Amino acid sequence: MTIARGYSALMIALVALVLVLMAASLVVGPATITPFEALRALFRSDGAATLVMREIRLPRTLLAVMIGGTLGICGAALQSFLRNPLADSGVLGIGATAALGAVVAIYTGLAAAFPLALPLFALVGAILSVLVVLALGGSAGTTTLILAGIAVASLASALTSLALNLSPSPYAALEIVFWLLGSLSDRSMLHVQLAAPFMILGWLLIAALGRPLDALTLGHDTAASLGFRMSRVRLLLVLGTASCVGAATAVAGSISFVGLVVPHMLRPLVGGKASRLLPASWLGGASLLLAADLAARLVSPAKDLKLGVVTALVGAPFFLALVLKSRGRLT
Amino acid sequence: MRAVDALIAFVLLIAGFGNAAADESPRRVVSMNLCTDQLALYLAAPGQLVSVSYLSHDEKASVLAAQASRLPVNHGLAEEVFLLHPDLVLAGTFTSRASIEMLMRLGFRVERFDPESSLDDIRSNILRMGRLLGREAEARRMADAFDAEISSIRQDRGPRTPLGAAYYAGGLTSGLGTLVNEIITTAGWRNLAAELGIEGMGLLPLELIVMNRPDALIGNNQKEEEPSLAFQNYSHPALIAAVRAGTGVTPLPERYTVCGTPATARVIRQLVDQRRRLTGPAGGKS
Amino acid sequence: MSRLEARNLSVSLGDREILHQIDLTIPPGSFVGLIGPNGAGKSTLMRALAGLIAFSGEIRVGDRSLGSLGGMERAREIAYMAQSRDIAWPISVEDVVALGRLPHRPPFTGPSQRDRDVIERVVTELELAGLRARRATELSGGETARVMTARVLAQDTDIIIADEPTAGLDPAHQLNLMKIFSGLSDRGRTVIVSLHELGLAARWCRRLLLLDQGQIRADGAPEEVLTAENLKSVYHIDAFVGRDAGGLLLVPTGVSR
Numbered sequence: 073m074t075i076a077r078g079y080s081a082l083m084i085a086l087v088a089l090v091l092v093l094m095a096a097s098l099v100v101g102p103a104t105i106t107p108f109e110a111l112r113a114l115f116r117s118d119g120a121a122t123l124v125m126r127e128i129r130l131p132r133t134l135l136a137v138m139i140g141g142t143l144g145i146c147g148a149a150l151q152s153f154l155r156n157p158l159a160d161s162g163v164l165g166i167g168a169t170a171a172l173g174a175v176v177a178i179y180t181g182l183a184a185a186f187p188l189a190l191p192l193f194a195l196v197g198a199i200l201s202v203l204v205v206l207a208l209g210g211s212a213g214t215t216t217l218i219l220a221g222i223a224v225a226s227l228a229s230a231l232t233s234l235a236l237n238l239s240p241s242p243y244a245a246l247e248i249v250f251w252l253l254g255s256l257s258d259r260s261m262l263h264v265q266l267a268a269p270f271m272i273l274g275w276l277l278i279a280a281l282g283r284p285l286d287a288l289t290l291g292h293d294t295a296a297s298l299g300f301r302m303s304r305v306r307l308l309l310v311l312g313t314a315s316c317v318g319a320a321t322a323v324a325g326s327i328s329f330v331g332l333v334v335p336h337m338l339r340p341l342v343g344g345k346a347s348r349l350l351p352a353s354w355l356g357g358a359s360l361l362l363a364a365d366l367a368a369r370l371v372s373p374a375k376d377l378k379l380g381v382v383t384a385l386v387g388a389p390f391f392l393a394l395v396l397k398s399r400g401r402l403t
Numbered sequence: 404m405r406a407v408d409a410l411i412a413f414v415l416l417i418a419g420f421g422n423a424a425a426d427e428s429p430r431r432v433v434s435m436n437l438c439t440d441q442l443a444l445y446l447a448a449p450g451q452l453v454s455v456s457y458l459s460h461d462e463k464a465s466v467l468a469a470q471a472s473r474l475p476v477n478h479g480l481a482e483e484v485f486l487l488h489p490d491l492v493l494a495g496t497f498t499s500r501a502s503i504e505m506l507m508r509l510g511f512r513v514e515r516f517d518p519e520s521s522l523d524d525i526r527s528n529i530l531r532m533g534r535l536l537g538r539e540a541e542a543r544r545m546a547d548a549f550d551a552e553i554s555s556i557r558q559d560r561g562p563r564t565p566l567g568a569a570y571y572a573g574g575l576t577s578g579l580g581t582l583v584n585e586i587i588t589t590a591g592w593r594n595l596a597a598e599l600g601i602e603g604m605g606l607l608p609l610e611l612i613v614m615n616r617p618d619a620l621i622g623n624n625q626k627e628e629e630p631s632l633a634f635q636n637y638s639h640p641a642l643i644a645a646v647r648a649g650t651g652v653t654p655l656p657e658r659y660t661v662c663g664t665p666a667t668a669r670v671i672r673q674l675v676d677q678r679r680r681l682t683g684p685a686g687g688k689s
Numbered sequence: 690m691s692r693l694e695a696r697n698l699s700v701s702l703g704d705r706e707i708l709h710q711i712d713l714t715i716p717p718g719s720f721v722g723l724i725g726p727n728g729a730g731k732s733t734l735m736r737a738l739a740g741l742i743a744f745s746g747e748i749r750v751g752d753r754s755l756g757s758l759g760g761m762e763r764a765r766e767i768a769y770m771a772q773s774r775d776i777a778w779p780i781s782v783e784d785v786v787a788l789g790r791l792p793h794r795p796p797f798t799g800p801s802q803r804d805r806d807v808i809e810r811v812v813t814e815l816e817l818a819g820l821r822a823r824r825a826t827e828l829s830g831g832e833t834a835r836v837m838t839a840r841v842l843a844q845d846t847d848i849i850i851a852d853e854p855t856a857g858l859d860p861a862h863q864l865n866l867m868k869i870f871s872g873l874s875d876r877g878r879t880v881i882v883s884l885h886e887l888g889l890a891a892r893w894c895r896r897l898l899l900l901d902q903g904q905i906r907a908d909g910a911p912e913e914v915l916t917a918e919n920l921k922s923v924y925h926i927d928a929f930v931g932r933d934a935g936g937l938l939l940v941p942t943g944v945s946r
Contacts, residue, residue, distance in 0.1 A: 103610035120614045120645065127641035128610055155777040181630040241629035243572055260576060260611050260639045273455060281790055289778050290788065290840070293771045296741050297762030298844075299792045344778035344824070375606060376574070 079348055082341050086355035090137065093362035097133040098125065100369050131261045137367045137378040138264075138271050139256075139324055142316040145350055145358020149278045152285040152346040154205075155307055158218060158394060160330030161317045165201045167223030170314075170321035172235070172276045173197025173347040175323075179239045189264075191270050196319035201228070202310045249261055253380030254325035256365055267319040274316025275354070277308045282347030289346060327380050329387020330357050330364075334337020338396065360386075407619035428537020429491035429512075435479045435502070436495035437464060438662035439516050442532040443493055443595035444470050445665065446541055452488050462626070466658045466666040481505040489536065519663025520582050522553060522589065528663070545665055552668040553589065559675060560591055561682045568595035568607065570652070572623050572633035576607035583660050586667065587621065590674035609636065613645040618681055620646055621674070623683075653677055690717035691751035691766065691847050691875050693738065696744040700737050702729075707733045709903045710746065715881065717847065720874035722894030722911075723883040726924060727901040731883040732772065732852055738881070739769040739850050750848070764792035768844040770851040779824040782817055783808070785836050791845030811842045815869070826891050831862035838866060842873075849873065851882045855889060866895040887928070891915055891937040899923060911937050921945050 098114065099107035103124050113121035114130065147160035161167050177193035179184040201224045210219055232251055235246040270303035284305045296302055320327075334356040335349055342348035363384040371377060414556045433454045434440045434499055440459040443452050444467045444639035457473040457478055458464050467491050472513045477483040490512045494503055506513050514535055519525045523657060526546050533542020558630060567587050577583035577594075578601030587594040596607055612620075620642075636642065637652060706887070707730045709762060715721055723731050737744045740755050747757040750766055758766065776785065789811075790804040791919050799806075803909040812818055815835045820828065825836055841849055851870070855863040863886065870880045871893055884890045888910065890897060897914040899907040901923045907914040912930070915937070920928050927945050931938045 084609050102608040102609050103614045105614075107549075120616060123641050124613050124646055127639070127644070128613065152778075162432065177634055179630060184630050239629065241633075243631040243633035244629075246573070247632045256941075258636045258639060260641065283796075284785075287791060289776060289780060289789055290785070290837075291771055291773055291775055293736065293741055293769065293773075296760075297739055297764060297767070297769035297771075298788065299759075299761035301760050319598035336542065340776065343784065344780040345784060346778065 076342055079342060080277075082338075082352060083355070087239050087358045090355055090362065093359055093366065094133050094137065094311060096375040097136060097362055097366055098129050100366060101129055102373060106371055110120060112183035127260060131259050131264045132256050133362070133366070134264050135256055135267070135324060136362045138268065139320040139327065140330060140361025142271055142274065142320045142357070143327065143330035143354035143361070144150075144334045144355070145275060145278055145356070146313045146317055148346070148349045148353035149281060149285065149309060149313065149333040150331070151335050152288060152349065153281075153305070154217065155288065155291075156217060157339075157398075158332070158391070160329070160331030160335075162225075162326070162330075163218060163332060163391075164205045164221040165226075165228060166198050166205075166313060166317050167326035167328060168225040168228035168232070168252075169201040169319050170194040170198040170318045171233040171326040172232045173318070174322040175232050175251060179235060179244060180284070181243065187266060191266060191319045191322045192237075193308065194322035195270065195314050197228075198230050198314035198318040198321070199310060201225075202314055206306055206310060232386040239264050249378060253384075254321075254327035255376060255378050255380075257322055257376045259323060263280065267323045267391045270319035271316040274314075274319070276313045277312030277315065281305060282350055285346035285350070291346075325378075325380070327361070329383045329391065330360050332394075333387050334360055429489075429535070431487065431489045432491045432493065432536065433484050433487050433489035434493040435477060435484065436493065436498050436516070438495055438518055438528075438664075439493035439532070440471060441465065441467055441662050441664045442516075442528060443536065445545065446529070446532050446538050447536055448538060451536060453489065454484075462658075463656070464658055464661065466664055469672060481509075484511070485509060487578070493532075493535075498672050518661075521585050522582075522663070522667075524582075525549065525665070525667060526665035529665070549665050549668060550592050555590060556668070556671055556675060561678055562684050564591055564593060565678055565681050566598075566615065567592040567619050567653075568612055568615075568617040568646075569624045569655075570607055570612065570620045570626070570638065572625075572631070574606050574609065574636055575604055576601060578602050578605055582663050583621075583655065583669070586655070586660065586671050587674065590671045591678050592674065609639060609641060611624065613641050616645055616647060618647045619677065620652045621655050622652045622657065625652065627654075692716050692749075693848055693879060693881075694747075694749040696747040696749075698734075698737060698744055698748060700742060700744045702733075707903050708737065708744075711905055713898065713905065713908065715879055717879050718874055718877050719879050719881075720871055720893070720895045721879075721881045721909065722890035722897045723839045723881060723900060724890050724897055724914075725900035725906075728902075730903045731900055733768075734900065735850050735852050735881065735883060736770070739767055741769065761792050764844070766846055767850060768841045768846040768849045769850070770837055770841050770854055772795065772852040772856070774830075774837055776825050776833075781821065782823050782825050782828070782836050783812075783821040785825045786811060786817070786839045786843050789840040789845075790883070792844065796918075807843055807845055811839045814842070815839045831858055834858055834862060834866065838869065842869075844863050846878075848879045849881070851880070853883050853885065855884060855886060856881075862891060877891075887915070887924075887941070888939050891930070891939040892935065915939060 099110045105121050109121060110125055114125040137299040143161060148158045149158055152190050174190055177189045183190040197238060204224055205220060209218060233248050236248050270361060284300040287298045287300055292302055335353045338352045338356050339349055342352050365378055368377040368379055368382050432443060434443045434454045435456050437456055437458040440455040440485055454472060454477045455471050455474050457476040460468060460476060463467040465471055467566055468606035479499060481501055484506060492506055492511050494513055494515050496515050496517050516528055526549060529546045530542050533539045569583050569587060576596040580603055584594050584597050595615055599611060625637055655670060659667050693715040695711055695713050697706060698708060699706060700708040725731050736742045766890055786808050790800060812821060815838060817835060819837055820832060823872055855866055865888055870882060874880045894911060897911050898905055899914050899919060906923055907919055925945055926941045927943045928939055928941045
């Protein structure tokens with residue numbers, strides 16, 4: 073059927089896009105290496121260039137894919153569960169509370185002693201805000217949901233800034249920007265290894281929600297009547313998003329708007345079906361973050377332009393346009 | 404009045420002027436800035452300096468913390484300084500403009516010093532401080548001793564000039580025109596940031612450090628510092644693999660580099676020793 | 690073909706008791722109209738019977754208790770049509786209908802041939818062939834009701850519980866829907882619908898349950914339930930009740946105190 077074929081074509085196109093952007097990401101950088109030399113150094117031992125490729129550019133590229141994918145798939149899952157197109161991990165304050173958890177882990181010195189403390193604290197932070205959002209859940213209208221998200225995000229950001237200002241380290245106050253806006257610069261394979269298990273777990277938990285989310289298109293009662301236990305769906309969603317968004321925030325700070333923009337753009341292309349939107353949004357999110365990171369590196373190579381600046385420049389006007397478009401329908 | 408009385412009065416008057424000239428040096432000096440604190444502590448006569456900024460009590464930031472701790476502190480607030488009734492206020496060009504302007508409006512004499520960004524600056528600031536405090540002789544002695552120390556360091560040259568990279572937490576470096584750059588080059592090293600044309604304080608991309616394989620990193624002492632995100636880049640595997648000597652980061656304590664003082668020569672000597680250990684008398688690497 | 694039974698069924702929301710110790714037995718092949726004023730507890734009763742909310746007492750489907758059925762098992766026995774016809778995303782009509790097959794599909798499988806056959810049959814039965822590729826969010830009220838009904842029919846269950854399926858529809862669509870439900874019960878399935886339109890209930894349902902303040906006031910054939918007394922005490926109305934070749938006629942004529 074044409075619908076199925078259109079979907080396959082979309083997925084192939086998205087995979088191709090991700091691969092192309094990954095290649096571009098691997099050849100951009102301050103070191104004067106030609107693209108050919110760069111890709112060759114990735115696979116063969118070529119001295120300093122290999123070190124640059126394998127330890128600096130590769131982790132950066134992998135993290136962009138993994139974090140972008142995380143934000144995309146979580147945005148799609150949250151929107152489908154809440155039956156609301158104005159949701160994502162940033163709007164709902166999940167990134168902000170995860171950042172708070174990460175900051176507590178780092179500045180108390182815990183993360184230096186036990187590296188796993190970092191993603192775990194971020195995960196706990198993320199769970200707190202997901203629970204708040206779900207407590208309001210499907211019964212709350214759009215306005216209530218967004219206001220709750222703003223409240224949670226503001227509180228978390230304020231506490232994060234407070235913690236950083238109170239920290240005896242003189243660098244802490246400057247690092248507020250990293251946590252609130254996010255950055256992928258100077259990440260290493262250690263970060264990839266630390267975050268990957270939590271992210272993969274999160275993706276798997278969310279992927280299991282494909283069918284219930286499809287059923288939720290018709291509402292919570294109908295979905296329950298089709299045999300899906302809403303309490304179990306809620307649990308998988310909480311644990312899944314907290315795990316992958318927590319890990320993503322722990323290594324790159326809080327990045328907004330990817331989960332908002334990507335599902336919205338891809339939904340018409342997957343015929344509105346939630347179960348198809350999940351993997352498509354993963355790929356779309358990965359592409360968007362790769363592109364944003366490339367833009368940040370090309371626009372301002374000498375300074376570290378924070379990723380969140382680029383995603384906000386794209387995402388915030390988009391969000392505003394969405395709000396204006398659905399003016400009549402907001403309750 | 405008799406002529407003798409007039410003559411005595413005249414002599415006394417001249418003597419009075421002479422004394423006044425001799426009494427030109429300020430008697431109550433307040434320093435509001437870390438760098439002026441240090442120089443004033445070095446050069447002031449006993450009892451001349453009545454207050455220093457709170458920063459100079461901190462051992463990490465100040466080379467003369469012990470001496471400074473005997474003096475009361477101020478926090479750079481105009482009202483504190485006012486209550487001390489100084490006849491000379493020493494401040495830095497980055498000290499709060501509002502406080503400085505208020506003090507000047509209140510009629511105090513305020514002298515502002517630029518932070519030292521070269522060895523020449525150290526010399527000229529020493530001499531200027533000496534002039535302001537009425538301690539020119541001491542200042543000249545100190546400046547000459549400093550010059551002698553520096554020239555002896557400059558003559559000490561090894562078989563090769565190793566490549567150093569100033570690299571602090573957060574990826575920052577000191578490039579052309581900074582005191583740290585001059586410290587590094589005077590000690591017989593090359594500074595990566597300067598060779599890359601970075602001016603002032605800037606970001607040193609990790610990739611460029613890796614491609615240039617410096618012999619040593621020069622920066623913060625992580626063990627002394629509180630934990631923060633900024634130090635994650637010190638543990639970056641690429642950085643560890645790229646730096647030849649594998650000696651970790653050679654610490655450059657900030658008390659020698661934030662302000663330039665005669666003690667700065669001490670840290671230059673430390674870098675010279677480091678260089679000797681690296682290049683060896685036989686010209687090999689350790 | 691299963692019988693649906695409730696014994697001592699009570700449901701509370703917070704500390705308010707919505708349903709008080711309801712007993713009822715619905716044999717297969719019934720077409721039951723659940724009527725009663727607003728706030729009587731009709732939706733609550735339907736949701737309890739569909740297994741969507743907590744209750745005290747007993748509900749049995751055939752010889753098994755409702756609580757003992759797993760989610761998917763129950764979904765293969767009982768299909769529920771919610772009052773709200775809100776569709777969150779612009780999915781195709783075909784996709785909406787296909788949702789009814791989810792309880793029959795094992796995890797990680799695509800639709801089987803049987804699934805496709807059932808969907809095809811239902812689409813034809815409800816005359817949705819021309820609309821299959823259309824976005825379900827862009828349909829008229831009547832079309833949407835047909836699509837929702839199609840989904841329920843695709844679920845292919847013995848028991849169908851529909852909460853106000855005729856609300857807000859044109860008379861022609863209302864009649865079509867009642868005709869479909871009636872046909873289903875003729876073929877042995879159990880259909881329970883709640884209605885506000887007493888005229889429809891009187892004419893099409895073979896049995897009426899009159900619910901008021903959480904209790905069953907009357908239970909039986911329409912003419913037995915729709916007595917002047919019941920209409921006055923429960924609905925506070927007077928009505929003309931008559932009969933023609935097609936069945937019972939009921940028209941409310943005035944408010945009575």
